Amino acid sequence: MKNFGRKISRRDFLKSAAAGAALTLAGKPVFSTAKDEYNLVIISGDPAPATRRALEAMGGISRFVKKGQRVVLKPNMSFPRPPESGCNTHPQVVATVAQACLEAGAQQVMVMDHTLSRPELCLERSGIRQACKPLKNVHVIGIEERKFFREIKIPQGKILDHVEVLKEVLESPVLISLPVTKSHSATGVSMGIKGLMGLIWDRKSFHDKYNINQALADLATVIKPRLIILDASRALVNGGPGGPGEVQKPNLIIAGVDPVAVDSYGVTVAPWYGQNFKGRQVEHLLVAHQRGLGKIDLDQLRIFKGKA
Amino acid sequence: MRTFVQAFSLILFSTLFIFTTYKLPDWLPADMYLRLDPLIGLSAILAGKEVIGRTLWFLMIIGTTLVIGRFFCGYFCPLGVTIDLGRYLLFRRKKISALKSEESFRKAKFFLLFIFLGAALAGVSLTYLMDPLPLLTRFYTFILYPLVITLINLSIDLLRPAFHALGWMGLSHLHYAQPVYYMALITFLIFAGIILLNRLAPRFWCRYLCPLGALLSFISPLGLWKRRVSKECNECLKCQRVCPMGAVEEDPRRTRLPECIQCQTCAGVCPQGAITFPASISYAKALAGEKYGPGGEYSPVDFSRRGFLYSVSGGLTVAFLADRTPFTPLKEKRQLIRPPGALPETNFLKACIRCGECMKSCPTNTLQPCLWESGLPGLWTPRMDLRFAACEQECNVCGKVCPTQAIRSLPLEEKTHAKVGTAVLLKEMCLVWAQDKLCLICDEICPYNAIVFRTVEGYRRPFVIASRCNGCGFCEQKCPIHGGSAIIVVPSGEIRLKEGSYVKEAKKLELEFKPDPGDDKFILEESGLKVEGDKKEGEKLLPQEKPKPPKPKGFL
Numbered sequence: 132m133k134n135f136g137r138k139i140s141r142r143d144f145l146k147s148a149a150a151g152a153a154l155t156l157a158g159k160p161v162f163s164t165a166k167d168e169y170n171l172v173i174i175s176g177d178p179a180p181a182t183r184r185a186l187e188a189m190g191g192i193s194r195f196v197k198k199g200q201r202v203v204l205k206p207n208m209s210f211p212r213p214p215e216s217g218c219n220t221h222p223q224v225v226a227t228v229a230q231a232c233l234e235a236g237a238q239q240v241m242v243m244d245h246t247l248s249r250p251e252l253c254l255e256r257s258g259i260r261q262a263c264k265p266l267k268n269v270h271v272i273g274i275e276e277r278k279f280f281r282e283i284k285i286p287q288g289k290i291l292d293h294v295e296v297l298k299e300v301l302e303s304p305v306l307i308s309l310p311v312t313k314s315h316s317a318t319g320v321s322m323g324i325k326g327l328m329g330l331i332w333d334r335k336s337f338h339d340k341y342n343i344n345q346a347l348a349d350l351a352t353v354i355k356p357r358l359i360i361l362d363a364s365r366a367l368v369n370g371g372p373g374g375p376g377e378v379q380k381p382n383l384i385i386a387g388v389d390p391v392a393v394d395s396y397g398v399t400v401a402p403w404y405g406q407n408f409k410g411r412q413v414e415h416l417l418v419a420h421q422r423g424l425g426k427i428d429l430d431q432l433r434i435f436k437g438k439a
Numbered sequence: 440m441r442t443f444v445q446a447f448s449l450i451l452f453s454t455l456f457i458f459t460t461y462k463l464p465d466w467l468p469a470d471m472y473l474r475l476d477p478l479i480g481l482s483a484i485l486a487g488k489e490v491i492g493r494t495l496w497f498l499m500i501i502g503t504t505l506v507i508g509r510f511f512c513g514y515f516c517p518l519g520v521t522i523d524l525g526r527y528l529l530f531r532r533k534k535i536s537a538l539k540s541e542e543s544f545r546k547a548k549f550f551l552l553f554i555f556l557g558a559a560l561a562g563v564s565l566t567y568l569m570d571p572l573p574l575l576t577r578f579y580t581f582i583l584y585p586l587v588i589t590l591i592n593l594s595i596d597l598l599r600p601a602f603h604a605l606g607w608m609g610l611s612h613l614h615y616a617q618p619v620y621y622m623a624l625i626t627f628l629i630f631a632g633i634i635l636l637n638r639l640a641p642r643f644w645c646r647y648l649c650p651l652g653a654l655l656s657f658i659s660p661l662g663l664w665k666r667r668v669s670k671e672c673n674e675c676l677k678c679q680r681v682c683p684m685g686a687v688e689e690d691p692r693r694t695r696l697p698e699c700i701q702c703q704t705c706a707g708v709c710p711q712g713a714i715t716f717p718a719s720i721s722y723a724k725a726l727a728g729e730k731y732g733p734g735g736e737y738s739p740v741d742f743s744r745r746g747f748l749y750s751v752s753g754g755l756t757v758a759f760l761a762d763r764t765p766f767t768p769l770k771e772k773r774q775l776i777r778p779p780g781a782l783p784e785t786n787f788l789k790a791c792i793r794c795g796e797c798m799k800s801c802p803t804n805t806l807q808p809c810l811w812e813s814g815l816p817g818l819w820t821p822r823m824d825l826r827f828a829a830c831e832q833e834c835n836v837c838g839k840v841c842p843t844q845a846i847r848s849l850p851l852e853e854k855t856h857a858k859v860g861t862a863v864l865l866k867e868m869c870l871v872w873a874q875d876k877l878c879l880i881c882d883e884i885c886p887y888n889a890i891v892f893r894t895v896e897g898y899r900r901p902f903v904i905a906s907r908c909n910g911c912g913f914c915e916q917k918c919p920i921h922g923g924s925a926i927i928v929v930p931s932g933e934i935r936l937k938e939g940s941y942v943k944e945a946k947k948l949e950l951e952f953k954p955d956p957g958d959d960k961f962i963l964e965e966s967g968l969k970v971e972g973d974k975k976e977g978e979k980l981l982p983q984e985k986p987k988p989p990k991p992k993g994f995l
Contacts, residue, residue: 319993
């Protein structure tokens with residue numbers, strides 16, 4: 132994994148993971164094995180309790196967030212539409228994770244996205260700003276300006292060799308991705324990996340210059356969220372990414388550290404454009420899998436299922 | 440006391456201006472100052488020949504002027520305050536004497552007033568050119584507001600490293616979207632001219648030019664409080680020199696009552712304490728300009744019947760000339776997209792006072808002032824520049840802040856149905872039609888699913904469903920073509936109602952602006968599969984131009 136200036140070393144990470152594991156062992160022995168054994172955690176239930184439960188099942192947030200760290204949360208909040216529209220992450224998912232990060236001692240939690248409309252409108256209408264308002268040291272920020280991005284190289288890039296990434300993501304030690312499951316008119320579905328495009332400056336070239344599926348895999352080699360919590364409480368099964376479209380309610384929260392596995396499971400939660408698909412049938416996921424970024428076949432995954 | 444009230448007024452004006460955003464609460468009349476303006480209200484009513492409820496607020500100013508006198512200019516007019524401030528900042532050290540041919544200059548404002556009213560009577564609203572409140576609001580919108588945002592962003596940029604080091608993460612990512620406007624330079628030059636005229640005479644604008652001041656000076660002599668000079672006066676003429684309005688005559692005991700703005704500066708400087716402003720009820724006498732009223736000696740409004748006739752007919756002529764151009768018959772046919780809820784064009788041009796409140800409040804900045812797009816009667820009127828920005832779906836602020844309701848204040852549902860135009864695809868420019876490229880940005884961005892893909896000769900091509908398009912312009916804004924857009928919104932099909940419900944009208948016309956996912960299914964099941972059957976034609980195509988697979992894009 133490339134570190135590009137993050138202040139945490141692998142050793143730090145291992146230490147914190149161990150500490151987190153120790154904490155969980157002491158606190159909740161039931162889930163203590165989850166992080167070792169399960170690749171994915173699937174919890175059904177309302178967004179807030181299901182998210183909480185998913186975090187517990189993943190071994191607790193402290194496995195990912197250390198005291199005093201700054202955390203970047205990346206939800207989908209690019210559209211000025213309300214939660215029912217299904218194009219943004221549910222505000223309760225964001226607020227619950229932010230709260231958990233604070234409880235784990237995070238110094239600050241930055242909820243960020245490079246919005247497609249005016250940031251003000253997106254933060255407001257998505258309900259995410261409102262949901263995070265009571266939380267101290269949580270900043271909900273929509274970015275629309277190039278000055279907040281910095282160019283980095285993509286050493287393993289096949290078609291992209293550099294990309295401008297949100298500075299804050301490069302500087303913060305922890306990135307947690309909080310995508311929503313939705314259809315996408317160019318990539319079939321938009322989940323965790325597609326959601327990474329919300330952290331870069333030039334999205335247009337992905338659409339009109341490069342093969343977007345290859346470019347996304349390239350991007351996924353440099354931006355690696357430490358944890359992915361996929362919000363499948365609602366699924367915008369067509370009309371994505373911005374809607375309007377049909378919204379189904381799988382009522383699930385999917386958590387994991389393998390970006391391909393999480394998205395691959397997400398593909399199966401609803402029929403997209405009226406058809407059922409598997410992760411392998413989604414081109415950008417398949418490319419990412421072939422590039423060694425994660426597992427794609429669900430039968431190779433150990434999955435924890437629970438209810439909240 | 441006066442400075443205090445003036446400062447308060449300017450701050451109130453600015454605060455209301457700041458509040459004119461899409462977040463404006465319904466109860467707050469952010470356009471209050473413009474509603475209170477008697478001249479702009481009167482000329483909108485005259486031009487449109489019907490009463491506009493909102494502008495009737497101006498009766499409050501008329502009423503108070505009748506009681507108090509011309510206090511508005513001296514205390515409340517935000518342009519007056521700005522002019523005083525400008526004089527203080529730029530010319531306070533300069534010795535400024537009044538103009539030589541004072542008397543005749545003074546009449547200019549009356550001529551202007553009646554020219555504007557005459558033009559309004561003929562149905563052409565031109566008062567906005569010189570009425571102080573729209574004029575200042577325009578300056579605020581097009582110059583001050585963008586400038587302040589620039590300065591704020593610059594200072595945040597400077598302090599950003601510090602914010603970052605201190606861990607103030609919210610602040611360290613703060614950035615305000617920069618508003619930009621056409622016509623900014625012209626607006627600035629006019630405003631700068633008004634301030635610089637202070638060099639010639641204090642409050643040059645108010646003394647000689649302001650038509651609102653002229654209107655008020657007709658009724659101000661009826662006010663209760665008047666300047667009175669006692670016998671103590673030693674004719675030192677100090678009062679005459681300081682009077683910002685030149686309202687003290689050669690004989691300092693005499694007052695040009697219509698000009699007096701009750702600032703009481705004269706009373707302050709009088710070494711004898713001879714000047715007072717007592718209340719007196721010599722209405723009729725003051726109006727008649729009777730020389731020796733009980734309160735002192737006053738001169739009447741200096742404007743003859745002949746001047747009145749000249750200027751009214753001048754106004755009629757201007758209106759005639761402005762109106763009899765091809766712009767008028769072409770009014771409905773021009774490529775000009777008005778904001779949703781704008782009155783029918785003819786009524787719109789009569790009612791709009793060009794204050795710029797709608798353009799200030801527009802969250803996407805799509806509302807821009809016209810220059811010559813619809814001729815002289817259309818100067819500074821708002822239009823939508825949809826290539827630059829689109830109309831935000833869940834916003835209806837432009838109508839809320841319109842003081843003359845040239846843009847009707849509509850609930851969101853109504854505003855959604857106030858169709859401003861229809862998108863038209865220019866196939867010769869479209870990447871998909873002309874170059875067989877895979878582009879679907881317009882389809883993706885359209886909030887109403889008004890763009891669908893259908894199979895034509897083996898290709899999926901975009902089409903606009905006119906009955907679903909309300910002209911919001913997201914497609915035009917986001918079209919990736921350089922040097923123009925392959926999809927443009929034209930006013931064709933726009934709904935502009937003077938009254939009544941847009942929802943009903945849209946239903947009558949069988950329009951539907953609703954999120955409806957139906958068409959995506961259509962793409963998949965029908966056009967997608969049909970492409971399979973058309974494969975023979977694929978021979979002609981280059982490899983990268985393969986017809987679409989039956990699965991939706993992105994799936995294998």
